Amino acid sequence: MLERGFGAAGPVPRTGARLADVLVDSGPTHRAELARTLGLSRTRISSVVAELVGRGILTELDGAANDAIDGRAGPRVALSDRLGVVAGVQIITTHTSVVVQTVAGELLAERQQDRPLDPGTGEERFTIAGRLVEDCLAEVGSPPLAAVGVGAFGQIDPDTGVVSTRPNGLWWGVDLRELSRRTFAVPTVLQNNTRLEAMAEASWGAGKGLSPVLSIGLGRGLTANTVVDGIPMIGAHGGGGELGHTTIDIHGELCSCGGRGCLWMSASATAIVNRLRNTIGSDWEGIIGAAAEGNPAAIHAFLDAADVLGISIASLANIIDPAVIVVGGDMLRSTPRFLERIITQVHDHSPTAARQAQIVPATFGGTGRGGSLAAALLARRLAVSSLDLGG
Incomplete structure (x- = not known):
């Protein structure tokens, strides 16, 4: 059986499933907040909660954290640890x-x-x-x-x-x-x-509370994932978020993907390693360390990459109009000037709306x-x- 939530445009899943989804994403929640979120009456919510508590799927939490909402005190509801x-x-x-x-x-x-x-x-x-x-x-x-x-x-x-x-x-x-x-x-x-x-940054990191979030990953690969209201944009075929294999030079060299002039060939970690192989070496951590210590050749390579990346990110910002652009990946460890250069290029190549987006480093970095x-x-x-x- 399907129900209509208050203000819903069409059928919605059953209340129990919708309620559980809210608890998965939000954690322990008061009944009043569940009623507001789901657009249902408190009586209906209380009935469903009572049923699921009785079946051991939900539990009611005790303690001082159960403050009053709308002047009514009551325990918060959570998914049971027995699941x-x-x-x-x-x-x-x-x-x-x-x-x-x-x-x-x-x-x-x-x-x-x-x-x-x-x-x-x-x-x-x-x-x-x-x-x-x-x-x-x-x-x-x-x-x-x-x-x-x-x-x-x-x-x-x-x-x-x-x-x-x-x-x-x-x-x-x-x-x-x-x-x-x-x-x-x-x-x-x-x-x-x-x-x-990208989901982590939007849910708990630098993009928390903002939408859309444009999450940029800069390292061996180059990615640009968009998260809207906590949901990543995957695409019809699972291919959303590919930044590195977008073309920036139609007459450029042949890329491993089969295309020509891909951004990855000019501005990825692999591109920087190839550029510095004969002067600094091919060890990626060594190259990052050289840039962090002020090696001119290493810094120059990272800033050249930042220029190209910033212009590409500006193009995405023009299309998406994100609230925040979160930039992460190993390349940020090279020099503070790397992110500064990206920000400059994004602002220089974006119209007024896209310039309003915050551009911040990722909270979680490259730890996984x-x-x-x-x-x-x-x-x-x-x-x-x-x-x-x-x-």
Whole structure:
């Protein structure tokens, strides 16, 4: 049976499922706030809450945090800890990061394993992720695992779970859905790793409370993900957010993606390494360190990249008109002048509306932790969606 919420334009999901979705995203919430958010009466909300509390799906929290809302005191409502736990996995070039949370969102344990600047194989990285999840579960008494969210390289076909893009050769053709099934043996949701970083910045980081958020990732790859009201724009084929393989020179050199004159060839970490290979060396951390210590050649390479990136970001800002542009990735560790140069170029090449966007560094940086938290959020949504919530 479908219900109409107050002011809704059409049928909406049943109240129990809608209520649970709010609790997944917002955490413990008063009944009055649930009623306002869902556009339903307090009587209706109280009836559904009572049913779900009785079935052990929700719980009522005691304590001083249960302040009055609209002059009416009452306990906050939360998802029950008895629903099990979920894991969030973020696989990036230099880290595998894992968090384990309750379905209600309480952080129980986390692990991270670093590696050289090398993506490795899908089998290798999923084996590492599986071991880290097992370690986290063992730390908290081995509770039942309800679902796992995984962030991984590449554009992931939403229908097949296969990495469907060839650029840079990262895991092209790898069946992530099958790897997830073999590794975790529970329901799994997949997402591109940079898109998860964008979700984290929009939900808890530099873009919190703002929309749209344009999240720029600058490193070995170049990405530009848009998050609107907490939801990342994925695209019809799972390919949204690709910045590096946009053309900036139609007569440029042939790129590994098959195109010509891609931004990636001029302004990525790979491009900077290639430029400085014969003068500073090919070690990426060494190049970042050289720039941070004032090496003129390294600084010049990063600022040249910042000029091109800033103009490209300005073009995106003209189209999207974001409230905030969050810039993250390894390249920001080179010199403070790098982000300053990007900001200058964005302002110089944007009309008045786009110039009003804040341009700020990412909160989570390149640690992978933000992505693992966002992956856990997707896993929590998946776990709740499998429940019979009635209402």
